[in-house]
Amino acid sequence: MCFVLGAGAHAEVRPDQSYGTPQDLPITLSGSYLAGRLAGQQNDFASASAFFEETLAADPDNPFLLERAFILKTANGEIAKALAYAEEMETAGIDNFLARLVVAVGHVRNGDYRSAAAELETAGAGPLADLTSGITRAWALLGTGNADEALAAIDALEGPEWFDVFKANHAALIAEQAGRQDLALEKIEAAYNADRGALRVNDAFARIRAAAGKKEEALEVLTEYDRLMPGDPLLTNTRRLIESGAPILPLVSDPAQGIAELLNGLGSAIGRDGAEELASAYLQLALYLNPKTEFAAIALGSLFERMGNPQRAIEVLKTVPNESPLKRNAEIQIGFNYNALDQLDKAREHLSALIALDPAELEAVISLGNVLRSHKLFEEAEAVYSRGLDTVASPERQHWALFYYRGICRERLKQWPAAEADFRKSLELFPDQPLVLNYLGYSLVDQGLKLDEALDMIRRAVELRPNDGYIVDSLGWVYYRLGRYEEAVKELERAVELRPADPVINDHLGDAYWKVGRKLEARFQWNHARDLGPEPEELPKILDKIENGLTEAPAAGAATADAPRNGG
Secondary structure, eight states, rough: OOEETTTTTTEEOTTTTOOOOTTTTTHHHHHHHHHHHHHTTTTTTTHHHHHHHHHHHHHHOOHHHHHHHHHHHHTTTTTHHHHHHHHHHHTTTTOOOHHHHOOOOOOOTHHHHHHHHHHHHHHHHSSHHHHHHHHHHHHHHTTTTTTHHHHHHHHHHOTTTTHHHHHHHHHHHHHTTTTTTTHHHHHHHHHHHHHHTOOHHHHHHHHHHHHOHHHHHHHHHHHHHHEEEEEHHHHHHHHHHHTOOOOOOOOOHHHHHHHHHHHHHHHHHHHHHTTTHHHHHHHHHHHHHHTTOHHHHHHHHHHHHTOOOHHHHHHHHHSSSSTTHHHHHHHHHHHHHHHHHHHHHHHHHHHHHHHHHHHTTTHHHHHHHHHHHHHOOOHHHHHHHHHHTTTTTSGGGGGGHHHHHHHHHHHTTTTHHHHHHHHHHHHHHSTTOOHHHHHHHHHHHHHHOHHHHHHHHHHHHHHHHHOOOOHHHHHHHHHHTTOOOOHHHHHHHHHHHHHHOHHHHHHHHHHHHTTTTTTHHHHHHHHHHHHHHOOTTTOOOOHHHHOOOOOOOOOSSSSSSOOOOOOO
C-alpha cells in the first residue's frame, strides 16, 4: 500500500517494517496528515499513529493533531507514548475522556490509586464514558482501602439498562475482594439474572458460589451454560477445579485486574458494534494493566482479524499465557490467520502440531480440515476429518459437523455413496440442520435422485434460514434445474436481494431470466456477475453468455460444475 508523503514522494509501508518515511524523502505536514487519515480509515493503526506522530512533530501546537495522535497511539498499544500525549492534552486544557482514562490507568499501573480516583472524578461524555469512569474509579477507591466508597460509587451510576450487568458484576467482584461474601453472592446473582449468556459472569457466579461452600449450586450454573454453549474451555476448567475440591481463587485478585476486566468486557462489546478504534484502545489498556488477560488478547486478535490484519492478530494471540485454558483456542486462531496470510504450509504445520498433541480434541481437526477444504484439497481434508472421526467411539450431536464436512469432500471427490452416507449420518445426529439439508438436497437434485425428498429438504432449509441468500439461491437454482423457471426467478430475485454482491447468485438469476424470455435483464445480471469478480473458471462462461446468450441447459442429473453453497 502506498501513502502520499508530499509532492512526488511516496513510500511503501509493509507490515514487517517500521513505519515512517525513508530518510532520503522529504516529510511534509500535508502529506503525512493525508497518509495518516487514509491509514486510519483503513484501520491500520500502526501506520496511522506513525504518520500522525510526524504531523504533530511538524505542528506541535495543533490540538487536533495532538488528540488524534494520542487516540491512535492508544489504539495501537503504544501506551507509554499515549500517556505522554494524554498528559500534554491535560496541560493544554484539552478535555478528552479517553485521555483522563489513560492517565488514571497510568496511576493504577504505578500503584497510585488515590491519584487515579481523583483523575476520574469528572463525569464522562456519554453513557460509555460514564460507565467506564465510574467503575474504574470504584476499583481505584478499593485500592485506597475504601470499599464502602467504591461500592457506593457503583450504586450511584445511572444509565441505560445495559449498565446493570456491568454494575452488578463489578460490585460483586469488589465485594469479594473486600471479604463481603454475602454481598458478593447477592450482586453476582443480580448480574447473572441481567445477562445469563455472559461467559465471565457465569464464571464469576460459579466461583463465588463455590468459594461460599455452595458447590452443587456452583455446578448448576456451569451445567446451565453448557446447555447453551457446550464445551467452553474456560468453564470446563472451572468445573474441574470445583469438582476437585481445590481452593477457588477469585476471578480478580487486585484493582488493576478489576479495571482490566472492565476494559476487556467493554472493549469486546463495542468492537462487535464496529467501533474498532475505541475497542482496540480499551483492549490495549486492559493488556497494559494485566498482560495475562487472555480474554483481552483473544478479543483484540479477533478485532484485528475482522479489520483484515492477520499478522497483528497472530502477534497478539501469541501473548495468551501457556497455562491459560484458552491457549489452544488462541493457537487454532493463529492457524487460521496464517491461512489468511496465504501461508498454507505454515497453517497446515501449525494446526497439525496441535492435533498431534491431542488427536481426540476435534476443534483443531475441524479447523485443519476446513483450511485444506478452502484450498480445494479435498482428498487431504477428507483424510483429516476421517482421522478425527476415528477417535470418536460413539458419535453425538456435536459431531454432526465432522460428518458434514467429510461429506462435502467426498461429494467433490465424486464418491457419492460415501458422501450421502455422511450427510445422512449428520442429519441423524442433528435433524433439521439447515446447512446439511441444503447440501444434501441440492446434490440429490443435481444427480436426478430422489427429487421429491430433495426438494423438501431444500424448502425446509429455507424455512429454517429464510434470510440466508446462499440457501435461497439453492432453492431457486434447483427449481431452474427442474425446469420450473418462473419459480426459479422468484427465489433467485430474493436471493439477490439478500446477497447482492455475490457473482454466482447474479449469474443464476441471469440464466433464469433468459429462460422466461427476459433477455435484456438476463444480460444485465450476467454483466453484473462479471463485474463482481467470479471464479476464474466461471468468467469465460459468463462472457460467452453475455455475447451469445444461453445455450440449452443440462437436464437435472447431468454433470455440472456448480456445488451447493451454504451460508453461515
